[in-house]
Amino acid sequence: xxxxxxxxxxxxxxxxxxxxxxxxxxxxxxxxxxxxxxxxxxxxxxxxxxxxxxxxxxxxxxxxxxxxxxxxxxxxxxxxxxxxxxxxxxxxxxxxxxxxxxxxxxxxxxxxxxxxxxxxxxxxxxxxxxxxxxxxxxxxxxxxxxxxxxxxxxxxxxxxxxxxxxxxxxxxxxxxxxxxxxxxxxxxxxxxxxxxxxxxxxxxxxxxxxxxxxxxxxxxxxxxxxxxxxxxxxxxxxxxxxxxxxxxxxxxxxxxxxxxxxxxxxxxxxxxxxxxxxxxxxxxxxxxxxxxxxxxxxxxxxxxxxxxxxxxxxxxxxxxxxxxxxxxxxxxxxxxxxxxxxxxxxxxxxxxxxxxxxxxxxxxxxxxxxxxxxxxxxxxxxxxxxxxxxxxxxxxxxxxxxxxxxxxxxxxxxxxxxxxxxxxxxxxxxxxxxxxxxxxxxxxxxxxxxxxxxxxxx
Amino acid sequence: xxxxxxxxxxxxxxxxxxxxxxxxxxxxxxxxxxxxxxxxxxxxxxxxxxx
Numbered sequence: 001x002x003x004x005x006x007x008x009x010x011x012x013x014x015x016x017x018x019x020x021x022x023x024x025x026x027x028x029x030x031x032x033x034x035x036x037x038x039x040x041x042x043x044x045x046x047x048x049x050x051x052x053x054x055x056x057x058x059x060x061x062x063x064x065x066x067x068x069x070x071x072x073x074x075x076x077x078x079x080x081x082x083x084x085x086x087x088x089x090x091x092x093x094x095x096x097x098x099x100x101x102x103x104x105x106x107x108x109x110x111x112x113x114x115x116x117x118x119x120x121x122x123x124x125x126x127x128x129x130x131x132x133x134x135x136x137x138x139x140x141x142x143x144x145x146x147x148x149x150x151x152x153x154x155x156x157x158x159x160x161x162x163x164x165x166x167x168x169x170x171x172x173x174x175x176x177x178x179x180x181x182x183x184x185x186x187x188x189x190x191x192x193x194x195x196x197x198x199x200x201x202x203x204x205x206x207x208x209x210x211x212x213x214x215x216x217x218x219x220x221x222x223x224x225x226x227x228x229x230x231x232x233x234x235x236x237x238x239x240x241x242x243x244x245x246x247x248x249x250x251x252x253x254x255x256x257x258x259x260x261x262x263x264x265x266x267x268x269x270x271x272x273x274x275x276x277x278x279x280x281x282x283x284x285x286x287x288x289x290x291x292x293x294x295x296x297x298x299x300x301x302x303x304x305x306x307x308x309x310x311x312x313x314x315x316x317x318x319x320x321x322x323x324x325x326x327x328x329x330x331x332x333x334x335x336x337x338x339x340x341x342x343x344x345x346x347x348x349x350x351x352x353x354x355x356x357x358x359x360x361x362x363x364x365x366x367x368x369x370x371x372x373x374x375x376x377x378x379x380x381x382x383x384x385x386x387x388x389x390x391x392x393x394x395x396x397x398x399x400x401x402x403x404x405x406x407x408x409x410x411x412x413x414x415x416x417x418x419x420x421x422x423x424x425x426x427x428x429x430x431x432x433x434x435x436x437x438x439x440x441x442x443x444x445x446x447x448x449x450x451x452x453x454x455x456x457x458x
Numbered sequence: 459x460x461x462x463x464x465x466x467x468x469x470x471x472x473x474x475x476x477x478x479x480x481x482x483x484x485x486x487x488x489x490x491x492x493x494x495x496x497x498x499x500x501x502x503x504x505x506x507x508x509x
Binding site: 047048049051052054055057058059071073074075077126127128130137139155157159160163170455 | 473476477479480483484486487488490491494495499503504505506507508
């Protein structure tokens with residue numbers, strides 16, 4: 001489950017038109033959602049509120065293994081449409097498998113004219129979180145310098161009494177992102193170890209527009225037939241998956257530690273599915289009452305299952321990581337990842353699954369069907385049979401099957417098995433998880449956790 | 459090269475600046491939130507989510 005501050009930050013990026021997915025650091029985000037999800041440890045409670053569209057407040061408390069808490073405040077220069085935990089779209093709060101939209105050039109903020117003069121409004125976000133009883137402060141300032149450049153300064157500050165001691169975690173990190181859609185570069189500097197870093201991501205194929213049409217496919221085939229390959233040609237892979245390819249790299253070095261690192265990565269992802277997600281498909285329409293069966297949700301997998309394939313290679317450490325993730329049915333996504341080190345021959349194989357749970361169907365009858373009629377079905381009767389037997393005017397309308405929970409599980413060859421359920425109970429978001437080590441007979445359960453989050457807006 | 463004295467002064471100034479930011483950052487956010495919000499909310503509502 002996303003913490004409230006993270007949800008607000010994403011809402012801010014969305015409101016300002018910044019595409020946070022077009023970053024090399026997020027190249028493996030889809031598979032990580034299934035394989036590296038965070039299982040709560042201990043008991044967490046958080047209460048958040050947005051008193052107005054610009055300001056947000058969040059309190060959090062953790063009990064077991066140790067009791068500590070934090071207070072956080074967020075201010076944004078633009079209005080954010082932050083929902084409350086009772087009516088927020090559940091999938092927006094969950095790190096999940098998703099085929100991201102085609103990259104596009106960031107939107108230019110709206111121009112504002114005041115008394116005939118152009119007023120340049122630079123959007124920014126301020127965030128601060130104070131931890132008790134340690135006295136640590138987390139701070140973030142993020143701003144859009146130009147339509148394509150975003151800068152952020154983040155800091156961790158330990159209280160003055162701890163400075164210079166061994167446990168001092170204080171650090172400042174400056175980050176500059178430049179996104180033009182096809183390219184995205186990111187420059188970072190970290191004060192603690194004086195580390196400089198550069199990350200670059202390049203997207204092949206078209207950006208911003210709709211996916212390739214049939215004519216493009218024919219053109220591609222013709223070009224291939226001639227042995228000519230366009231530079232920006234969208235590659236297909238065996239099995240007929242059609243998608244786009246992104247490649248990226250990262251280089252960082254630390255003058256203080258006299259060390260450096262490099263990594264490269266490639267990702268293939270299918271084009272975003274043209275069919276809307278199942279929760280958006282209207283389950284009934286006046287023109288086709290017979291197709292309004294709730295079983296329409298259980299339609300078979302789409303023609304092209306949303307798929308993401310990634311490979312990362314770190315030549316200095318000799319580490320290769322390849323992952324395959326696909327949504328095989330509307331409610332089920334599977335992922336598999338193989339890590340291998342070419343120097344030490346160490347390897348790990350991990351598998352993950354994400355299964356969305358839907359609210360049991362509740363049948364709502366239209367008001368016209370209310371007159372007492374033996375043919376109109378009772379809410380408990382199967383809706384599919386009633387829709388066939390009843391005349392169209394009396395057809396029951398099943399409400400959309402809303403997602404209200406997700407079960408995630410992962411298992412890997414290092415004997416760790418994790419299981420997590422996340423869902424909505426009344427107006428709260430609840431997350432319950434367990435990590436177990438099957439090879440240990442004395443302590444098979446490594447950690448157990450429960451997280452409860454409540455937030456509201458006025 | 460700056461002298462040892464100057465270095466010490468710079469270090470001290472950085473330390474003081476860090477301390478001010480450490481304790482002043484959250485009051486600064488609340489102050490900006492209070493002054494820039496329109497209509498102005500009650501201060502207590504800004505500070506506590508339970509209000």
